[in-house]
Each structure stands twice: as structure tokens, then as C-alpha cells.
Amino acid sequence: MLTSKGIKNVKEGFPLKIQADEVKNVDIDFDQDFISKMVPKLDWNALIFAAQCVGHKEDLPDTLPEGYENDEDLLRKLHHILLEVEVINGCLECPETQRKFPISNGIPNMLLNEDEV
Amino acid sequence: MSCSHKCIEAARKYLLWCANEHVEFRIPELKSIASMFNIPIKWIDKPKEDPYVIVEMRCEADAKKLMSRSLLVRSCYELWGEGSTEAELHSNVRSFPAEFMKPHLAPEKTFKVRVEAFNKTLKIADKLAKIEALEYLPFEGHVDLKNADTCLHFIEYYGLDPNSIPTTPYKIFVGRWVAEGQRELIGRFSLKKRHYIGSTSMDAQLAFIMTNLAQVQSGEVVADPFVGTGSILVSAAYWGGHVWGWDIDFLTLHARTKPTRHSQKQRLSCESIASNLEQYGLERHYLDVTVMDNAKPVWRDVPFIDAIITDPPYGIRESTERVGSLKVSRPSSYNQDNTTTTTTTTPHTPYSPSNHYPSKVSYSLSHVFCDLLNFAAIHLIIGGRLVFWLPVFREDYHDGMIPSHPCLELMYNCEQVLTVHSSRRLITLRKIRHPTGEETAIGQVADLTAKFRERFFQASLMTKDERQAIKSQFPRDKRGQGLGYRLEEAKNQTKMVRMDVAAKCEDSVIPVCETTRQKEEINKLNNVKTVSVAMCETSVMTGCEISTLGNNDNNEKAITTNVTTECVTRDESACCRHESSATRNDTLTSLSCTGNQVLHNPDKNPEGELNARVDL
Numbered sequence A: 001m002l003t004s005k006g007i008k009n010v011k012e013g014f015p016l017k018i019q020a021d022e023v024k025n026v027d028i029d030f031d032q033d034f035i036s037k038m039v040p041k042l043d044w045n046a047l048i049f050a051a052q053c054v055g056h057k058e059d060l061p062d063t064l065p066e067g068y069e070n071d072e073d074l075l076r077k078l079h080h081i082l083l084e085v086e087v088i089n090g091c092l093e094c095p096e097t098q099r100k101f102p103i104s105n106g107i108p109n110m111l112l113n114e115d116e117v
Numbered sequence B: 001m002s003c004s005h006k007c008i009e010a011a012r013k014y015l016l017w018c019a020n021e022h023v024e025f026r027i028p029e030l031k032s033i034a035s036m037f038n039i040p041i042k043w044i045d046k047p048k049e050d051p052y053v054i055v056e057m058r059c060e061a062d063a064k065k066l067m068s069r070s071l072l073v074r075s076c077y078e079l080w081g082e083g084s085t086e087a088e089l090h091s092n093v094r095s096f097p098a099e100f101m102k103p104h105l106a107p108e109k110t111f112k113v114r115v116e117a118f119n120k121t122l123k124i125a126d127k128l129a130k131i132e133a134l135e136y137l138p139f140e141g142h143v144d145l146k147n148a149d150t151c152l153h154f155i156e157y158y159g160l161d162p163n164s165i166p167t168t169p170y171k172i173f174v175g176r177w178v179a180e181g182q183r184e185l186i187g188r189f190s191l192k193k194r195h196y197i198g199s200t201s202m203d204a205q206l207a208f209i210m211t212n213l214a215q216v217q218s219g220e221v222v223a224d225p226f227v228g229t230g231s232i233l234v235s236a237a238y239w240g241g242h243v244w245g246w247d248i249d250f251l252t253l254h255a256r257t258k259p260t261r262h263s264q265k266q267r268l269s270c271e272s273i274a275s276n277l278e279q280y281g282l283e284r285h286y287l288d289v290t291v292m293d294n295a296k297p298v299w300r301d302v303p304f305i306d307a308i309i310t311d312p313p314y315g316i317r318e319s320t321e322r323v324g325s326l327k328v329s330r331p332s333s334y335n336q337d338n339t340t341t342t343t344t345t346t347p348h349t350p351y352s353p354s355n356h357y358p359s360k361v362s363y364s365l366s367h368v369f370c371d372l373l374n375f376a377a378i379h380l381i382i383g384g385r386l387v388f389w390l391p392v393f394r395e396d397y398h399d400g401m402i403p404s405h406p407c408l409e410l411m412y413n414c415e416q417v418l419t420v421h422s423s424r425r426l427i428t429l430r431k432i433r434h435p436t437g438e439e440t441a442i443g444q445v446a447d448l449t450a451k452f453r454e455r456f457f458q459a460s461l462m463t464k465d466e467r468q469a470i471k472s473q474f475p476r477d478k479r480g481q482g483l484g485y486r487l488e489e490a491k492n493q494t495k496m497v498r499m500d501v502a503a504k505c506e507d508s509v510i511p512v513c514e515t516t517r518q519k520e521e522i523n524k525l526n527n528v529k530t531v532s533v534a535m536c537e538t539s540v541m542t543g544c545e546i547s548t549l550g551n552n553d554n555n556e557k558a559i560t561t562n563v564t565t566e567c568v569t570r571d572e573s574a575c576c577r578h579e580s581s582a583t584r585n586d587t588l589t590s591l592s593c594t595g596n597q598v599l600h601n602p603d604k605n606p607e608g609e610l611n612a613r614v615d616l
Helices: A032-041 A044-053 A072-084 B023-036 B060-067 B086-094 B098-105 B124-132 B184-188 B204-213 B231-238 B273-279 B334-344 B365-379 B446-450 B452-459 B464-473 B484-494 B516-524
Strands: A017-025 A085-093 A100-104 B012-018 B052-057 B073-083 B111-118 B150-157 B171-180 B221-224 B242-247 B286-291 B305-310 B321-323 B360-362 B380-393 B408-417 B422-431 B496-499 B508-511 B530-536 B539-541 B545-552 B555-557 B566-569 B573-579 B587-594 B598-600 B609-615
Touching: A017 A044, A032 A072, A044 A072, A072 A085, B012 B171, B023 B052, B023 B060, B023 B204, B023 B408, B023 B422, B052 B060, B052 B073, B060 B073, B060 B171, B073 B086, B073 B150, B086 B171, B111 B124, B184 B204, B204 B231, B204 B305, B204 B380, B204 B408, B204 B422, B221 B231, B231 B242, B231 B273, B231 B305, B273 B286, B305 B365, B365 B380, B365 B408, B365 B422
Parallel strands: B111 B150, B221 B242, B221 B305, B242 B286, B305 B380
Antiparallel strands: A017 A085, A085 A100, B012 B052, B012 B073, B073 B171, B150 B171, B321 B360, B380 B422, B408 B422, B496 B609, B508 B587, B530 B573, B530 B609, B539 B598, B545 B555, B545 B587, B566 B573
16 A cells, blocks of 8 residues: 655655564454455555465465355465464565665654755 | 345434534435445434434344444434323324234333433432333233343433533433443553553544545455554544555554653553554454655555544644655765665674665645545545544634545545644544546645644734633533534624625724624624734725723623724735723724725625624
8 A cells, every 4th residue: 555656756666675574463353344345446466476475375366256245264374464464573675776665663763854855 | 135025114213322423424424324334324414423313224234334333323223102201202102003013012022211411410219100001011021120131222412512401301211222332442452451552542433433434344454554553543443444554653563652641651562563462352454554655645546445534633742744855955875875884784683774864855735635535536445434533723714725636436424522722533534546647636735734833833922811712712622622613603603794884994883793693793702902904805994083982781882992003905805903901891883984095996796795703
């Protein structure tokens, strides 16, 4: 969802590359309704790219299969990658300028410096 | 609808006993909940200030659904009868269809009757008499005071004013208890027990009302762009929303600000927005929080948010800031330097904020709101709602100050009074379509609201007497909650006395008090200090004389016959001020204007109004 297009001269700034130094797995109850609502809002390629970055690509398909709403197995995997894998420390990297946005305590810092806006 | 089989029965009347606070929010909240659950509601009487609202709903299931979300309704009853007198009430209850009554009074149902009064304490003997009077009802079951199946309530309403309680009630209702509202959440989610709070954490009740106005439902994405300590997220998560918050303040999000709780010296390590959700077992609804600048959104332009609920900083307790610099020129190598420092820091303190803390410049309120609306227009789904607070200076407020966007439709606008001078308005907007091209928010709010901070502090410099005088003009109820519409009315009666005197005001005596009521109102002003006559958009007035006539101890006499001390001439209006020596008990009865140099400009406004304004 996040981009770096706030930076001067950056056109798209998406997807940001995740560099994970510390990843935490948390247990969260599966909510099928929410996940299937969320999927169409996401950019699938970006999601797969993000999953790869944090080393949780596992066996997620490269393209979003038809009828995903009823594929509980897939939704569970998505649930895991979307909600249960949390990057505690690391950074997000802009694909165009390689500007890095730090993540600390699980909170990304997307602030730009005054000379970048 | 699931309850359609029950709805064959005719619609029934339900009595909603509302909480006697946040009166302006009551109806918008009910309407929002009803539309969220698709519950058709017919309003039987025009909702008033008193805490009883009578509505018609299809069935009890609908009533229970409505109550499962409402914070401002105390309890809901199926109305069996109402009246202004006991005789009227009992005749109404008698005519309530027996087939509706019977199932609840059947032999296998235990029952109890409760007598309750609003604004009066009843004696036990009186209560018993009132219960006895209901003996004509076909009770067949046994009495059970603890776990009755059927609870009948006999409710008497003695008005809102605790200082003038009538001997007989204004209204009496008899109803069968159906459900309680959600007021217990106020205590359960109280900020007193919240792990992590700050100086502007949102009160639990208001946070829940906001989420109701935003129609947060299970499985939705809810965002708060000025998240602070996450108090709004907690309420949104309670209704099942998945919450995402962001804020520009790194220290707030990392809970490293100075503690605001009395007697707390240091922030505990467990304090965070996530821990607030964990406290109530809502951590599964936590998506993320992010440090971000609302003036420079970093979102992909897709509509993915179902509701945006937020309380932007007003610049009073929390400053309004965005990233930027006032310096025009800066070394161009700086950017690269900074990037390299970020990447080459040691692993155990990888990206500490001390590397660089971007400088911030002030972010005017009008920009705050315009950016918020633009963000909502792009990222809300269609039908999604934006709910936010708009701080206003009460005297200056008019509806045009609400920021607007062509893609967002105004749903509700409710006032919460903060001080005699200031209030905040909860604005609810709904997205009706996606923006096309360059459609952006219009913030006419700008100029006046931008001065909010300035005016706020200016007001606090008033003397005690001046403040007292204004207080009498803006009555507040005991809890300090706004009774906005009542105040509006009072404002119109006292502030501007409009007179139908046009061009010829030479030597004319302008009656200030035309009716006794106005007389009383002006009397209430007590310390009249300045009287100003304003010729609004009509004329230019130079060197005119004004005198006020007063009524001292009921003897009509001139309390002042003063001349102009100051003349202010502006483009479109001119006003003439003078100090009068009215004292506390004087009644201002008339005001005369001997403006022999008053020039009327008929081109600008042929009807020309002369307004006398009593300034405090």
C-alpha cells in the first residue's frame, strides 16, 4: 500500500522493497471475510514481491487464481503473510531512488527530510 | 431481511430513553446505526431536547439490533401507552392491543413493574400507588423481582431543569423493557484504565459515537490519519474494524512522549498503540501504525479504506506540523549524505530517529482539512465515511466553514461545546463517487478557523466579569455539554437586534427593545460595556452620536447620553462604538442615534439595515 512518491522526482515509487532484519510471527485468529475483502484491494505482484522479501513466499501462486474467495487454504496463507508476519526492524526501500525508510518496533517511518519534499 | 417472518405483525412503537448528554449527536447516531443495519425507522414525534424519543420499527429484532450499537440510548421499551396525565395514560394503555400484551403476561411468564422518574425522586408509597393503578392489565404470571421475563416500566418525566421541578410530570410512559444500549462500554473503555494515553486521547464515549457515525462494521478497514495514542482505533476495533493509524509524531507512536497521567513520571515499556488494543483483546484487528506526513501522502492511489475517523490537531494542545523547511537554499549534497548515514549505521541501533529529525513547519488548519478531504476522496471506497472534528470559534461559525469536496456529501454536523467561546463540530461526510481529474477540496473554512488558536488565547485574557457576562448569554447545562440549538436561539435574541431603520437615521430613536422578551434578554447582559451601531453593507457613518437610554430600578432615565468616541469605517460597513456607563442592574431600553452625517449608500443595499449590536 505504501509508496515513496512523496519524494521529489519519484513517479511511482512502488512497490517498496522490504529489508527485514527482525521478523516476528504472531498468532492471529483467521477472519476469512476480511481477507477475501482485502485481496481485491491489493496489488498481487507487489504482495508476492513483499512475501519474497521477508522470506515467506512459500507456495503462493504467481498470479491470483480465480475463485480465491472460496479457496480457504489460499486465504489462510494470505492471512498468515498479511497479518501474522510482522517486520519489527528493517527498512522499506524506494525502487527508484533507493531511499530507505526505517522500520523500528514494527512502525515504519515514512517521513521525508525537508529537502526531499 | 432475516426477521421478515415476524414483520407480518404491524409495526410497533418503541420508546427510546436516551442519555441526557451529547444531545446533538443523538439523532445522527440513531440514523447512522439504522441505515447501517437497514432498519427502517419512522419518527413518531419530532425529536426534542428531552431524553425520550418515540419511533416506529418493524419488530423487536430491529430494536435489539439498534440497541446493540447505540451509545446514546440508555434503554429501549415497547411503548404500551403514553400521556400527559395519568388518566390519558391509562386510557391509552387500555387501548393497547391485547394480543400484543398477552404473550408477555401469560401464566408461565414472571413479571415485575418498575417505576422510574426523570428529574425527581419518588417516594416508595407513591411508586406503589402507581403500580397498583396498573392492576387492570391482564397479569397472569407470578411476580419475580430478580429475573422477571417481562419488565414493565412506568416512566415519569419531570423536565430537564432540576431547579424547577413540576408537581405533576410533563409526560408519562408505560412500556415493556426490550434492551439496554451500550452505555456500559463507557466505563469498560474509560481512558482512566487505558494503558497508553496522551494529552488529546479521545474520550471513550465520543470515540464510540464517532465509529457509529462512520458505520464501522466487522471486516472493514478503518484508518486514522492523526492517530496519536490510538484511542479512536480501539473503538473501531471493538466493532470489528481492522485499524491502521498514522501520525507525524515519531515520539507519540513509539510512546516516548512525556506521560500525561498525573503522578506518572516515565512511560512504561509496555505502553503503545498496539498494547491499547491488546488490553481489550482486540490485537487481531491491528494492521499497523506508521510515521507519516499527511501533507505528503505516500499511499498508492487505490480506494481501500472503508472509514476514516480522526481528530486532527487544532494547534492548541497538539501542534499542527508538516515536514518542510523555511530555508530557501540548502546544500544539494545533503540528501545523499543523509541516505548514506542511514544505511551505514551499526546493526544494533539501525535506524534511530536521532540520525536526522526532519524539521517541521507549521501546517495551517485549512491545509490540514483540505489534505484530509482529498485523501478521503481518493482512498475511501464509495459509500465510505469520513468522520472528523472541526474546531470552531462559536461566534464566527457559519455552515460555509465546513470544508467540502465535490465527491464527499455532508451527512451530519453536530456541535460539542468546549468553552463559552469555542466548540468543535463532528463532521460526517460520505463518499459518493470517485474523483475525476483535478477535483480537490475547498477549504473556505480557512481564514476563520486558522485563527482559532489566536482567538482561543485571546479569549482567555478576558477579565472575570467579561467572561461572566458572556456565560449568561451562552447557557450550558450542568455537565457543560452543548445544547447547540438552544444556544443558537439565545444568540439570535441577544446579540443582534435588527431594526427596520434605513436611510434616515438622523435624530431617530432606535428602539432596541421591542418586546418584553428582548428586554429581559438584554437585562441579562448585565455588564454592558460597549454599544456599537453597525450599518451593515449600507453606508458609511462618520462622527455620529449615539446615546443609550437605560432603565435603572424601573425608573426610565437616561443612563448615558454619550457621544462617539471611536468611529471605524470599513469598506462595506461602518461601526461606531462608544462606551456607556451601564451598570449591573441597568436595563438597556433604547438606543438613539443622532447621526447627522450618516450617508446611506442605496446602490449597495437599497433596503439598508441598521443593526444595533451590544458588544460585551
